[in-house]
Amino acid sequence: MVILENELMRAHTSFKVGGPARFFVKAEHMDDLKNALALAREKGLPHFVLGNGTNLLVSDKGYDGVIISLAGDFSEIADLGNGKFKVGAATPLGRFARHTLKQGYAGIHKLAGIPGTLGGAVYMNAGAYGQEVGNCCTGVTVLDAGGNIRELPAAECCFGYRQSIFNYCKEIPGQAGDDNGKIILAATFQLQSASSQELTVADLEAELAECMAKRKATQPLNMPNAGSTFKRLEVGAATMPTQIAPGYYIEQTGLKGYRIGGAEVSTLHANFIVNAGNATAQDIKNLSEYVQSKVAEKFGIQLQREIILLGNFEG
Numbered sequence: 001m002v003i004l005e006n007e008l009m010r011a012h013t014s015f016k017v018g019g020p021a022r023f024f025v026k027a028e029h030m031d032d033l034k035n036a037l038a039l040a041r042e043k044g045l046p047h048f049v050l051g052n053g054t055n056l057l058v059s060d061k062g063y064d065g066v067i068i069s070l071a072g073d074f075s076e077i078a079d080l081g082n083g084k085f086k087v088g089a090a091t092p093l094g095r096f097a098r099h100t101l102k103q104g105y106a107g108i109h110k111l112a113g114i115p116g117t118l119g120g121a122v123y124m125n126a127g128a129y130g131q132e133v134g135n136c137c138t139g140v141t142v143l144d145a146g147g148n149i150r151e152l153p154a155a156e157c158c159f160g161y162r163q164s165i166f167n168y169c170k171e172i173p174g175q176a177g178d179d180n181g182k183i184i185l186a187a188t189f190q191l192q193s194a195s196s197q198e199l200t201v202a203d204l205e206a207e208l209a210e211c212m213a214k215r216k217a218t219q220p221l222n223m224p225n226a227g228s229t230f231k232r233l234e235v236g237a238a239t240m241p242t243q244i245a246p247g248y249y250i251e252q253t254g255l256k257g258y259r260i261g262g263a264e265v266s267t268l269h270a271n272f273i274v275n276a277g278n279a280t281a282q283d284i285k286n287l288s289e290y291v292q293s294k295v296a297e298k299f300g301i302q303l304q305r306e307i308i309l310l311g312n313f314e315g
């Protein structure tokens with residue numbers, strides 16, 4: 001088991017910001033994971049399970065706890081036949097999505113451009129272009145707060161828009177560190193064969209290529225970022241909700257290109273904040289709050305942060 005002390009989190013987040021983690025453990029086997037949790041208990045520190053850090057803003061002061069990064073045994077994809085797969089939490093979502101596509105299965109192939117892990121994707125119920133991880137997930141294997149391995153059927157995972165049982169009971173939306181302590185170890189999926197939808201593998205590949213081209217054209221992929229800063233807004237009746245992109249309101253508020261320190265509202269996509277060079281985590285947080293206040297002032301709408309904050313911030 002690799003244990004690092006004072007490991008800078010900027011090396012592990014797509015924003016490329018974040019101070020030192022008191023302990024950073026790479027857990028390749030179940031024993032490593034249990035030992036990492038024991039280390040946290042022994043030191044009286046909290047723990048935090050890191051995926052690929054692509055939806056995460058870690059404080060400049062770092063994290064006074066144990067960061068657990070799953071790898072090794074947690075990165076396996078098992079083909080169980082007939083479109084059923086069991087996938088380890090550390091598996092890159094893109095690898096799994098492309099694996100299913102090549103085997104001729106549809107359902108998550110359009111998600112191949114999301115840069116997170118399977119664990120992060122289940123936690124967030126990641127989605128794009130009409131597909132969501134939760135739609136074809138049949139169950140999640142977790143290590144619960146009592147140290148027991150449990151199988152949660154998908155119905156108990158409460159998948160919703162960027163929500164799951166793993167994050168929705170937080171007291172402060174968008175704030176990490178108060179979740180229900182379940183560590184996602186793996187998840188099972190049931191996908192439909194492309195042929196059952198009268199599609200070929202080439203059709204799925206063409207659909208994915210279209211999604212990737214849209215990402216390239218609309219997202220600031222050449223600058224450090226963490227994807228959408230804010231969640232889409234649900235308007236209309238509960239029976240027929242419509243989602244509105246926050247980027248529309250941010251753009252209408254004239255904030256594209258607005259900067260605080262090294263953090264900038266992307267000039268390409270207003271719902272992305274980018275690290276335009278030497279941004280601090282505090283700059284990014286301050287800019288997200290400035291955007292929230294300006295949109296609230298102009299439209300009376302409260303944008304909800306999608307990006308998760310970890311560690312202590314000022315203000």
Ligand SMILES: Cc1cc2nc3c(=O)[nH]c(=O)nc-3n(C[C@H](O)[C@H](O)[C@H](O)COP(=O)(O)OP(=O)(O)OC[C@H]3O[C@@H](n4cnc5c(N)ncnc54)[C@H](O)[C@@H]3O)c2cc1C
Nearest residue numbers: 051052053054055116117119120121123126127128184227
């Ligand atoms: C360029 C770019 C494009 C993006 N596009 C999309 C998109 O189209 N759709 C979308 O939904 N998101 C998108 N994102 C956001 C992000 O990639 C997703 O939210 C992704 O699912 C996060 O996964 P991660 O492994 O990076 O998680 P992290 O950012 O590391 O963590 C996110 C949360 O998940 C928790 N977590 C991670 N693994 C586990 C585990 N094993 N057990 C328990 N908790 C865990 C963490 O504790 C944390 O609270 C994008 C991000 C970027 C940078």
